[in-house]
Amino acid sequence: MKTKKRKAPLIPKTVTSLRKARAITSSFHKLTSKAEEAKARGDVKGLKAARTELEALGGRQAYQEASIVTTSRSRHTSKWVFSKLTSLGMRPARGKQPLELLEVGAVNTQLLSVPWLAVRAIDLKSCHPRIEEKNFFDLRPEYNYGAVVCSMVINCVPSPEARGRMLKLLHQHVCPGGLVFLTLPLRCLTHSKNITWEQFAKVIESVGFVIESSKASPKVAFFCLQKPKTGEEARRPPPSARGPPEGILCGKGPARATSTFGVTLRDEAELPATHGR
Known part of the structure; x- marks a missing residue:
């Protein structure tokens, strides 16, 4: 009996809820925009705050995981x-x-x-x-x-x-x-x-x-x-x-x-x- 070959997994997901995934991607875009705006006006404190929020969100890793969930569902x-x-x-x-x-x-x-x-x-x-x-x-x-x-x-x-x-x-x-x-x-x-x-x-x-x-x-x-x-x-x-x-x-x-x-x-x-x- 042949065993099915497992597909190579995408990155391990901690995000499984579609609603949560959409919230993460939306927050990531807003915080990225916030950081960009702070950098453009030379606001060091604001830039640091935006980057801290991005880290708390999970950074690019969380965004990528959330993107996988949203694209695979839709x-x-x-x-x-x-x-x-x-x-x-x-x-x-x-x-x-x-x-x-x-x-x-x-x-x-x-x-x-x-x-x-x-x-x-x-x-x-x-x-x-x-x-x-x-x-x-x-x-x-x-x-x-x-x-x-x-x-x-x-x-x-x-x-x-x-x-x-x-x-x-x-x-x-x-x-x-x-x-x-x-x-x-x-x-x-x-x-x-x-x-x-x-x-x-x-x-x-x-x-x-x-x-x-x-x-x-x-x-x-x-x-x-x-x-x-x-x-x-x-x-x-x-x-x-x-x-x-x-x-x-x-x-x-x-x-x-x-x-x-x-x-x-x-x-x-x-x-x-x-x-x-």
Whole structure:
């Protein structure tokens, strides 16, 4: 009788409740933003307090464990990626070469398990043998991926300039005609004192992407970006793709400005080495 081979476990979980996992990820993003704001204004005491709260929360380890729980229960991102690749005719036919895909900030093996995808999954701190422990900013762009998935990562990058650099690098990693699937907390665009949904869309276009589509769940913003094929002029995305989904309020008023998320585009020569998620 054959014994079933056990799957390699993700990092040991102390977080099992979905409700608790969501609370941890939400608190982590808020405290990270709080620390960033304190650092920007030179508030040493405030920065120390934010870092102490992050340590009490469990730090990046707790955040990663919570992310594993939330993504394994919902699968929203992977389902969205599968659906888009299929509807846009990018899913390879049976017997054809798998589509090359780079997953940045991987916390599970959902994409790695798909037979028609050739996935390179990376994260700063690997939680699985199949996920490579690698800093995205250390990867040399080769313009060869048919798709790149960057889910809930850009918001963990510590500065507006580094986030701009991340967008530029994502553009360089994907091949002409390829897609980038980008997600971030919705509050980064609805409650930021620095950027709105419309402004974020303009930054994306400035990098060279076309917004193929966008949508929002109660807590997450989803952007499907396409790099125009060589020689093809970047077409203007439809208003529904550039603007926030119906019912999503964006603004910088005092009542809504509780996030410091922002993105700044600068020349690569001006940017120091960066470490994100």
